[in-house]
Amino acid sequence: MSARSLFYKLFAGNHTQQIPVCSRILTRQKFHTSAASGKPATSPSTNINGLSRYRKLSVGVIGAGRIATSVHLRNILQHLRLDLKWIIENDVARQRFARDELMLGDEFPFFTSNDRFKLLDDESLDAVFVLTPVETHTEYACDALQRGKPVFVEKPPGVNYTDVKHGYETAEKFQTPLLTGFMRRFDPAVQATVKAVQQGDIGNIHVISLVTRDSPRPSYEFLSSLAKTGCNIFSDLTPHDIDLMVWLTGAERPESIYLTGHAHDPVMKECGEADTVTALLKYRTGVVASINNVSESKYGYDIRFEVFGSEGMAQMDNPRLSSAKLELSSGFRSPRICTSFPDRFSMAFQNELEHFINCVDGTESPLITKEECLMTTEIIDRGTQSFQEGGVVRFQ
Structure with a gap:
């Protein structure tokens, strides 16, 4: 076999990334550790509120665009602890794409932003992911935070300094976790x-x-x-x-x-x-x-x-x-x-999700702080x- 043939045999074509498999193993292990430090996070079975750390968390997603369908929704659906209850998406074409791409089935509920208040008022809802265009990040995040729902919001958390400050001040006022999605920190x-x-x-x-x-x-x-x-x-x-x-x-x-x-x-x-x-x-x-x-x-x-x-x-x-x-x-x-x-950043996205779950559990505080985001x-x-x-x- 010629050197050129050997090279193409070794390197040509699409290579399957092996990182996701390793990430799933690490994700299961990290139920017992802190995403930021790797140290044990209180008890392996309970959080600071005495609740089981292995109970299913009921979550909702606002936004089904590019980052949602390519990364976040896939990770949420694959995670053993998360139960995706609904998706809010105003664009019918995006609803259809997400339903088909993620094989959600015809029965899975999609809503529009006009429905968000009744969805957020659901006491059984544990957390919300805000994955919409940037100009709506602060508004949607605050809607959830004001109802005591922990929020993961894609970066940046607001259009300008005033919006970002308002979002974090709302989180502080209602003593509810807010995590901004700068995923490189988790690589x-x-x-x-x-x-x-x-x-x-x-x-x-x-x-x-x-x-x-x-x-x-x-x-x-x-x-x-x-x-x-x-x-x-x-x-x-x-x-x-x-x-x-x-x-x-x-x-x-x-x-x-x-x-x-x-x-x-x-x-x-x-x-x-x-x-x-x-x-x-x-x-x-x-x-x-x-x-x-x-x-x-x-x-x-x-x-x-x-x-x-x-x-x-x-x-x-x-x-x-x-x-x-x-x-x-x-x-x-x-x-x-x-x-x-x-x-x-396949592993980083999964580690980021694990960290957010720990923030919801109360065993960790958001790694990305208000001062850093500002x-x-x-x-x-x-x-x-x-x-x-x-x-x-x-x-x-």
Whole structure:
């Protein structure tokens, strides 16, 4: 067999990700541990309220769009402790797609947003997932929180700083958990890298470099449906990098930000939206951070970051679809990186769900805090201002 034939035999075609299988095993094990620390979470059989940690939780989902059908609804339906009671979705076509894609059956109940109050008033309902467009996140989350229902809300938790603050203040007022879906925090590779930085392995942080290059490019329909900020890629894709930067810096307030970008895609150019952006942030402690985002990467879903410090460097690189490698006289070949976010962060999404269940049980507190979400939101707001004005914007 020729070297070329051997290569294609090893690497060609679609590779099945094995991460989900491992994740299901870890998920069952993590009933007994804390998602944030790995330490035992009170009793293996009861929560702080004395309720069984193995009882079924009755949950509802608001929104059946892209992230819901590709990730969250699948994980909810597969989880042994969750009983999905209903889905709210105003779009009939999305209802039909979700019913068919997830094999829910004709009898499964779908409702519209007008029905949400009677659904949320159901005393048997344990928690709610808000997976709708960003402009409705705060309203729907608060509707549930005011009725004592723990809420998982996809990122970002609101359109602006005021909305995010209102959402978290509502959670505080009604003493009800609110978890924002920054799923990268629950990825084992991300956690290990951040832990090394936070415990001082690389000394004082000097430089943070974050890269996100999306794959495949979201549909133009989806991109055009985003809130019109003048830089949608920064308000929709970049928040994951910003949240990671906020986590690494302990929610330190930046000194300044400069955001620039360009539209290489003619359709995006016609829409007046950038498909490539770079942000540069400076902190008063001397930390310099850069974020590079593009909306389409032909070679795969490229997510990595590096932290350089006074004593060394911490780095998280891309996993690949297989660990097989080929060394030849002509050079080195390896399988491609993951195709999209459901593949790359399969385990993170499942760990995130497990953490939310623990928050509902009362054995853990949300890993992503109000202060961190507010700082992330402020950076997004200032970055958008920088892009619109074409200059450096300083934090007050």
